[in-house]
Amino acid sequence: MKKMRTLAIETSCDDTSVGIINFDWEVFSVEKIFTYTQVKEHNIYWWVVPEIASRLHSDQIIPVIEAIGFEAIQSVDNISVTTHPGLPGSLLVGETIATLLWEYFKKPIIEVNHVIWHIVSLFLDRKFSEIVFPLLILTVSGGHNDLYLVEKKWTTSKEEKIESNEIIRGNLKIKKLGTTLDDAAGECFDKVARMIGWPYPWGAWIWQQALKGNFNDKFDFNRIWLSKKAFDFSFSGLKWQIHTLIKNMTKDEKTLTEQEICDIAYNFQENVVEVLSKKLLRAGMLHQVKSIAISGGVSANDRWREYVNELAKNKQRLKNNQPKNLPLDHERNFELYKPIKKLYSTDNSAMIWVAGIIKERK
Ligand code: KG4
Ligand code: ZN
Secondary structure, eight states, X not given: OOOEEEEEEEOSSSEEXXXXXXXXXXXXXEEEEEEEEOHHHHHTTTSOOHHHHHHHHHHHHHHXXXXXXXXXXXXXXXXXXXXXXXXXXXXXXXXXXXXXHHXXXXXXXXXXXXXXXXXXXXXXXXXXXXXXXXXXXXXXXXXXXXXXXXXXXXXXXXXXXXXXXXXXXXXXXXXXXXXXXXXXXXXXXXXXXXXXXXXXXXXXXXXXXXXXXXXXXXXXXXXXXOGGGTTOBOOHHHHHHHHHHHHHHHHTTOOOOHHHHHHHHHHHHHHHHHHHHHHHHXXXXXXXXXXXXXXXXXXXXXXXXXXXXXXXXXXXXXXXXXXXXXXXXXXXXXXXXXXXXXXXXXXXXXXXXXXXXXXXXX
């Protein structure tokens, strides 16, 4: 069967990313991808400044499209573009260029939801037939932590695996089980990094500092389990514990030593990865899924990848009886999926198209 190819455009936040993605009815793979990252321009403000982001998207979108090449664009089957959620001025740049290309090349446009493509990023470079359902996936980004149960729509087959054709015909049922009540985990990585002193981008910086840090009683912050809302997530309390600690030190005219910064990063990161992983695992036990998965920007964190891997693979009784009302015994090994490349964890245009084709076929 003929390969399908799309041009994918992502400008929802601080990356101008355009790619051509192939689908050979078995695997989604990246043919070309060009991304302009705005890190250095936002760095001095310690934050993504929306006006600067949209201006840079406007400046960069044409060079990035040119890098892909008009000849390549002429031969794609369709154009996929992120239309929500995101920074309005930034989204508008992607939508405008998609409309121009649609008018010029007469290719259909597929509008894609950012959050859904964090789910389907799992499918990039991986055979669908390897994925075992039902699947429970936790997507953790700068803006959300969402827990989704992904099931097949039919129940007749004993075979648990699903073929790619079946997925693109829209035979997946996606149900949201839990969500962010306040700061998302990625946002908390960002804010804590700023508090302990490092400019944007922050998530990976915390991980680097944590490598040099140790467990330290002083920084053993409370874990927020939300026993009554076991599938929801709250990280603003953790942020406030760190904020208060630093404020009290400032009052006493103390500053953090380098080792204390690393210890805070270590203890903070352990806190977040434990809460995320145990909630995911225990939701998996309750719903008796076959496999679990992580995605979104925070899934680029090596410590989270390692921690959740250990939990998923080792049959064990989960310690720390939290959240209280969920099963404790981990009776089987779960299959665990992570985006194959770290590039696929964070925002990028490749995932847009995977979402685009699944949506189009429904
Ligand atoms: O999915 P994403 O690229 O964009 C949004 O949809 O928000 O996620 C960005 C978030 C940021 O908060 C960033 O700090 C976090 O992902 N992040 C990380 C790491 N790399 C990115 N957090 C922890 N460790 C990392 N290595
Ligand atoms: Zn994202």
